[in-house]
Amino acid sequence: MDFRATPDQQHIQDAIEKVCAPFDADYWLRKDREGGFPFDFHKALADAGWLGIAMPEEYGGAGLGISEAALMMHTISASGAGLSGASAVHMNIFGLHPVVVFGTAEQKKRWLPPLIEGKDRACFGVTEPNSGLNTLKLKTRAVRQGDDYVVHGQKVWISTAQVANKILLLARTKNAEECKGTEGLSLFYTDLDRATIEVREIEKLGRKCVDSNQVFIDGLRIPVEDRVGEEGEGFSYILHGLNPERILIASEAIGLGRAALKRAAGYANEREVFGRPIGQNQGIQHPLAKSWMELEAAHLMVQKAAWLYDQGLPCGAEANSAKFLGAEAGYHACENAIFTHGGMGYAKEYHVERYLRESWIPRLAPVSPQLILCFIAEKVLGLPKSY
Ligand SMILES: Cc1cc2nc3c(=O)[nH]c(=O)nc-3n(C[C@H](O)[C@H](O)[C@H](O)COP(=O)(O)OP(=O)(O)OC[C@H]3O[C@@H](n4cnc5c(N)ncnc54)[C@H](O)[C@@H]3O)c2cc1C
Numbered sequence: 062m063d064f065r066a067t068p069d070q071q072h073i074q075d076a077i078e079k080v081c082a083p084f085d086a087d088y089w090l091r092k093d094r095e096g097g098f099p100f101d102f103h104k105a106l107a108d109a110g111w112l113g114i115a116m117p118e119e120y121g122g123a124g125l126g127i128s129e130a131a132l133m134m135h136t137i138s139a140s141g142a143g144l145s146g147a148s149a150v151h152m153n154i155f156g157l158h159p160v161v162v163f164g165t166a167e168q169k170k171r172w173l174p175p176l177i178e179g180k181d182r183a184c185f186g187v188t189e190p191n192s193g194l195n196t197l198k199l200k201t202r203a204v205r206q207g208d209d210y211v212v213h214g215q216k217v218w219i220s221t222a223q224v225a226n227k228i229l230l231l232a233r234t235k236n237a238e239e240c241k242g243t244e245g246l247s248l249f250y251t252d253l254d255r256a257t258i259e260v261r262e263i264e265k266l267g268r269k270c271v272d273s274n275q276v277f278i279d280g281l282r283i284p285v286e287d288r289v290g291e292e293g294e295g296f297s298y299i300l301h302g303l304n305p306e307r308i309l310i311a312s313e314a315i316g317l318g319r320a321a322l323k324r325a326a327g328y329a330n331e332r333e334v335f336g337r338p339i340g341q342n343q344g345i346q347h348p349l350a351k352s353w354m355e356l357e358a359a360h361l362m363v364q365k366a367a368w369l370y371d372q373g374l375p376c377g378a379e380a381n382s383a384k385f386l387g388a389e390a391g392y393h394a395c396e397n398a399i400f401t402h403g404g405m406g407y408a409k410e411y412h413v414e415r416y417l418r419e420s421w422i423p424r425l426a427p428v429s430p431q432l433i434l435c436f437i438a439e440k441v442l443g444l445p446k447s448y
Pocket of ligand 1: 185188426427429431
């Protein structure tokens with residue numbers, strides 16, 4: 062087993078650090094205060110060709126795996142961009158994976174190049190107010206009328222819907238009572254038509270510059286050629302993208318935790334109280350050392366899950382564990398960074414309070430820690446399903 066970064070991995074990290082460098086802590090602090098999508102950051106990554114890191118080469122992507130994509134997202138987050146930076150491009154990286162796997166050649170030719178070039182921005186419309194984590198019970202209805210589907214319904218928490226021109230939408234095409242197993246939902250990738258879709262921003266704890274929204278759909282017409290794969294199979298297609306998404310978000314959380322730890326160690330070395338640096342006290346050292354270990358351990362789980370995925374091997378338990386461990390480690394590192402800064406941890410100019418607010422996102426989404434524990438108990442330990 063060789064844990065060293067390969068020359069390619071080192072190149073990815075160096076190149077992403079270079080793109081991120083001009084977007085410094087003050088840039089992200091300003092974005093956090095004022096909001097407004099970080100278009101210039103998104104463009105810098107698109108122009109340098111990174112948005113297609115995991116997309117097929119024949120459509121303009123780099124054709125690399127989830128291991129490389131995870132490294133990219135980790136590097137963005139660890140640069141201090143945190144979830145503000147990572148979420149600005151997250152959907153580009155693996156969100157359209159169901160299209161890559163199940164889309165036709167014509168669809169991929171039509172949809173992937175503009176996404177990779179940064180001309181299209183996509184959002185992901187799954188969560189609904191009345192079904193929550195029980196995705197199979199979602200209610201947004203798509204009814205076939207000739208060569209179109211007509212959609213009515215409501216989504217919630219849809220990130221980037223303020224700035225997206227495309228939506229990957231999961232909607233019901235068969236009544237829930239008539240469905241067995243995972244059938245009855247269909248997947249569409251289509252224009253976010255603002256004449257029939259109303260997008261209302263949700264005021265939230267952090268990541269102000271990457272919006273999340275309530276979405277009201279009233280008579281959206283989707284041409285049949287914008288349906289991905291077979292009617293009724295949408296849920297199984299979405300499942301294909303879930304493990305890579307968990308791996309990416311885990312990487313982002315770990316990157317954020319490392320950014321916090323770096324700031325904490327820097328401050329602990331500089332700040333003197335009682336005639337010596339506060340970092341000389343074990344009460345300051347130990348939580349930071351523990352966070353370092355937690356982040357390292359979570360990162361190993363990310364690498365294992367990503368490796369399994371890239372080999373085409375099952376990775377559900379590992380991807381979920383990586384997401385759980387990464388999110389918790391990231392959160393605790395941010396919390397410890399605030400304690401290390403004392404009162405200044407609460408001041409915006411030291412940045413760690415922003416990190417803590419952002420570290421909640423990978424804990425809550427796209428799946429909760431409780432549901433991951435339920436999944437591991439059932440699938441790995443063989444206990445009865447509890448949800
Ligand atoms: C910042 C942010 C961005 C997001 N972006 C998107 C996006 O772009 N697209 C999108 O589709 N969604 C998005 N989401 C939604 C996110 O995926 C959901 O919030 C998440 O899946 C949880 O669903 P819910 O909020 O409806 O929780 P609920 O399903 O209402 O659950 C509430 C709580 O109850 C617990 N719970 C429920 N059932 C059980 C059970 N059987 N056992 C134990 N505990 C249980 C859950 O763990 C959770 O803690 C985003 C959310 C956030 C916060």
